[in-house]
Amino acid sequence: MEDLLNLKDLANLKFSIKMKQIQSSKAVNTIQEYYFSKKLNEINELKNKGINVINLGIGNPDLPPPQQVMKALSSFALEEDVHGYQTYKGIFELRDAFAKWYKKYFNVKINPENEILPLMGSKAGIMHISLAFLDKDDEVLIPNPAYPAYASVAKIIGAKPVSYNLKEENNWLPDLQELSKTNLSKVKIMWVNYPNMPTGKKANKTLFKELIDFGIENNILICNDNPYSFILNEDYLSILSTENAFETAIELNSLSKSHNIAGWRMGAVFGNEKYINAIQKIQSNMISGMFLPVQKATIEALKIDDTWYKNLNNIYKERRKLVWKILDKLNCEYSKSSSGMFVWAKVPNKYKDGYELSDYLLEKHRIFITPGGIFGSEGNRFIRISLCTDTTTFNTVLNKIC
Ligand SMILES: Cc1ncc(COP(=O)(O)O)c(C=O)c1O
The missing domain is CATH 3.90.1150.10 (Aspartate Aminotransferase, domain 1)
Known part of the structure; x- marks a missing residue:
């Protein structure tokens, strides 16, 4: 038996020596x-x-997740005509429910026709946004510390992540004055994330106003990643509630944490139609819509009581x-x-x-x-x-x- 095993191992070894290895991409x-x-x-x-x-x-x-949301998902899933491909930008009723959610909790008026794009989680959104706005060698401002996906995606695309420090002594806020002194001519996107992960720092209106001014002045798309807006945070705040925000900012949100449905992969990006269209163009080439029962049950989740x-x-x-x-x-x-x-x-x-x-x-x-x-x-x-x-x-x- 032992001899047999050795012969087999030898055969495998020979095979692996002969086998050519296809090189992975430079991005990897x-x-x-x-x-x-x-x-x-x-x-x-x-x-x-x-x-x-x-x-x-x-x-x-x-x-x-909320009981009624789980029930809605399972009863929609039992319908026969919900299992096909879906529209690329989500059903209107879902976008409408997202718009009402943003109005109710963030006091932001969003047009459900063209200012929202449902996403398969905000992580996918980070990729789609980066692909929609970054070319090779463009620069992306990324907080240090930050959710690692911002930098990884930039690198995959061939863009250059440029760190900006969030320091404990500055209360985990960016030093925009300092940043303004640097050469920002190649920067296209700045990632911000308040409430912040990992530091837990809350958003505030002054910060968002300064970020919007900074974005407009330097022609940078400010992307606020906002998946923690409802967790241990009573002061719901969206960067899009800031004056002139639609000119220079977009916002990601997600139901992963707010409704305990991380596995469903449900999030959305909100902002000016021209930005949403660019992201939608990328997403339409990557996914073929989202499972209809998930979309319909998400509507129930978004309607849920405070x-x-x-x-x-x-x-x-x-x-x-x-x-x-x-x-x-x-x-x-x-x-x-x-x-x-x-x-x-x-x-x-x-x-x-x-x-x-x-x-x-x-x-x-x-x-x-x-x-x-x-x-x-x-x-x-x-x-x-x-x-x-x-x-x-x-x-x-x-x-x-x-
Ligand atoms: C800051 C931040 N952004 C985005 C995500 C991804 O969330 P989603 O489940 O919506 O893809 C996470 C998840 O941990 C996160 O911490």
């Missing part, structure tokens, strides 16, 4: 596999060895209290007024950086938390804990680290 070499994709594999490998890891890293909502958001946030508030306790035990510093689905905390000086604390917790206690450095160098001294875990688990973590 400009990026790395998504951090969480790699980390989840590592955690799964440990699991296969019988080692259970408590994962406090990822912002994947663990709570169910109490949904309040109840959801009450759960997150309870969890956050436990996370604060965990962070106190670890001697980390954090703000109690942050928004979003994570707590961002500074590690004590005895650790070289957030990676070291993250590694220590994984090795010693089998707890995974995200090192802040994966979001950029300004996050090096930080860690990020996700609130997508129940209180029992947070209590377990608390007991483990005591």
Whole structure:
């Protein structure tokens, strides 16, 4: 049996020596596999060895969507004539529901005919927007720290990501005066993301006004990525509510976190018709519409009463209290007024950086938390804990680290 196996291995080896390797594109070499994709594999490998890891890293909502929304999805899915390709820009009723949602919560008037494009999640939107506005060698302003997709997509396209720092001492806000002194002639897009991930910094009207002025003055498309607008944030704010915003800004939003439907892949981009048309042109070449029951059930989600958001946030508030306790035990510093689905905390000086604390917790206690450095160098001294875990688990973590 052993000999047989060896012969087989030898045959495979010969085959692999002979096999020619097709080179992947240059774009592939400009990026790395998504951090969480790699980390989840590592955690799964440990699991296969019988080692259970408590994962406090990822912002994947663990709570169910609203009951009526799940029911709507399943009953629409049982209809016979809903399974075909769909229109490229979503059914009108969905765009109309998005427009009403923006009016109700953000006081922004959006024309459902031409100022909204439903997307398969805002992550897809980041790609479509970048393809719609960036040419090779164009520059893109990207916050440091930031959601990694902004820079990866720019690199895939051959555009040049240019970091601008969000510093703790500047309260995680951009220094637009400093940025104005730099050469911005090649910059086409500036990514902003408030409420901010990973820092939890909330949006404010002054910041949005300054960003709009900056965009107009420098002829830059300001893209605000706003998926955390409803999470631990009572002051719903859209950059599009700022005067003249439609001239120079667009906004992404998503139901992944606001309605716990991250797996449905439902988001939208809002803005001036000419910008939406360009993004739509790209998207129409990439997807063939979205599953109709998902579109129809999303309409139910968008109509949901305010109490949904309040109840959801009450759960997150309870969890956050436990996370604060965990962070106190670890001697980390954090703000109690942050928004979003994570707590961002500074590690004590005895650790070289957030990676070291993250590694220590994984090795010693089998707890995974995200090192802040994966979001950029300004996050090096930080860690990020996700609130997508129940209180029992947070209590377990608390007991483990005591
Ligand atoms: C800042 C930010 N933007 C976009 C996304 C992607 O969200 P979606 O599920 O809508 O693609 C995430 C998800 O974690 C995020 O943190």
